[in-house]
Amino acid sequence: MSMQKTGALASAALFTVLAFSLAPDRAAAAITPPGDPGNIGAYARVLRKINPRLQSWQSTDLAHHVLISAARWNVDANLLVALVTVESRWRPSARSRVGALGLGQLMPGTAHALRVNPRVADQNLAGCAQYLSGLISKYVNHPNRFALAFAAYNAGPKAVSRYHGIPPFSETQHYVVRVMRMWGHLTRTLRLPLLRPEPLEIPANPSAAAEAAAPPADQPQR
Numbered sequence: 001m002s003m004q005k006t007g008a009l010a011s012a013a014l015f016t017v018l019a020f021s022l023a024p025d026r027a028a029a030a031i032t033p034p035g036d037p038g039n040i041g042a043y044a045r046v047l048r049k050i051n052p053r054l055q056s057w058q059s060t061d062l063a064h065h066v067l068i069s070a071a072r073w074n075v076d077a078n079l080l081v082a083l084v085t086v087e088s089r090w091r092p093s094a095r096s097r098v099g100a101l102g103l104g105q106l107m108p109g110t111a112h113a114l115r116v117n118p119r120v121a122d123q124n125l126a127g128c129a130q131y132l133s134g135l136i137s138k139y140v141n142h143p144n145r146f147a148l149a150f151a152a153y154n155a156g157p158k159a160v161s162r163y164h165g166i167p168p169f170s171e172t173q174h175y176v177v178r179v180m181r182m183w184g185h186l187t188r189t190l191r192l193p194l195l196r197p198e199p200l201e202i203p204a205n206p207s208a209a210a211e212a213a214a215p216p217a218d219q220p221q222r
Contacts, residue, residue: 040064042190046081051090062090062103065122069129075136078190079146080129082182083153086175087128092121104128146183150176 043063048054054062066084070077087105088094100107102124111118116127135152139145144165151166152159154175159167166176 036067039067043067043077043081046186046190047090050085054090058092062092062121062125065125069122069126072126073129073133075129075133076183076187078186079183080125080132082179082186083132083150084125084128085182086178092124093119104131106131147176147180150179 040060040063043066044056044059047059047062048056066080067077069075070080084090084103088103090103092103094103094105095101096105098107101111101118103121104118104124104127106114106116106118106124106127108118110131111124111127114127114130116123116130118124118127132149132153135149135157136145138152138157139148142148147166148160151172155167155169155172159169159172166173
């Protein structure tokens with residue numbers, strides 16, 4: 001192995017550890033009941049603050065679908081909001097220079113594998129939650145599973161495997177930090193009227209539990 005590659009692997013491993021320190025204290029955060037009007041309203045206000053161009057009905061509809069998708073795929077709603085904030089700033093028609101689409105910036109191939117229409121906001125959120133859930137389950141036995149899942153969402157699981165951690169790509173490293181910080185901020189500051197008391201459980205057998213949520217072939221770096 002070349003000195004250059006060895007250095008890249010060491011850098012990736014160190015950054016993975018540092019990024020994990022930004023995660024919320026309760027990484028296994030509570031799941032919010034999707035139908036509670038108070039929770040929908042709280043998230044709707046957050047989304048309008050992030051994207052002031054959203055109409056009230058739009059933010060309410062998106063907040064409802066955030067909670068539905070988070071509950072269905074067993075993902076912390078704050079985490080899902082944080083990731084979509086970094087991906088698109090809650091602009092449903094967002095499109096990247098390489099063709100990633102919608103709120104969760106799904107690549108067309110990924111959206112096809114997930115059987116969602118990335119141009120339809122609620123389907124895009126559902127696909128984003130499903131893909132993210134699969135990535136978290138993929139790294140469930142790793143202490144830095146959330147940081148790795150975010151890196152894989154941005155750069156693809158193959159890149160994470162190749163570097164045994166967060167790849168030494170500036171875009172990906174900044175992306176992971178931004179998602180972690182936003183997730184932590186929401187977890188510290190968002191006051192919901194109703195929270196289910198039990199923590200989010202990470203399945204002991206990720207292969208079986210995440211079969212339906214297993215990520216499709218690599219979502220390339222955007």
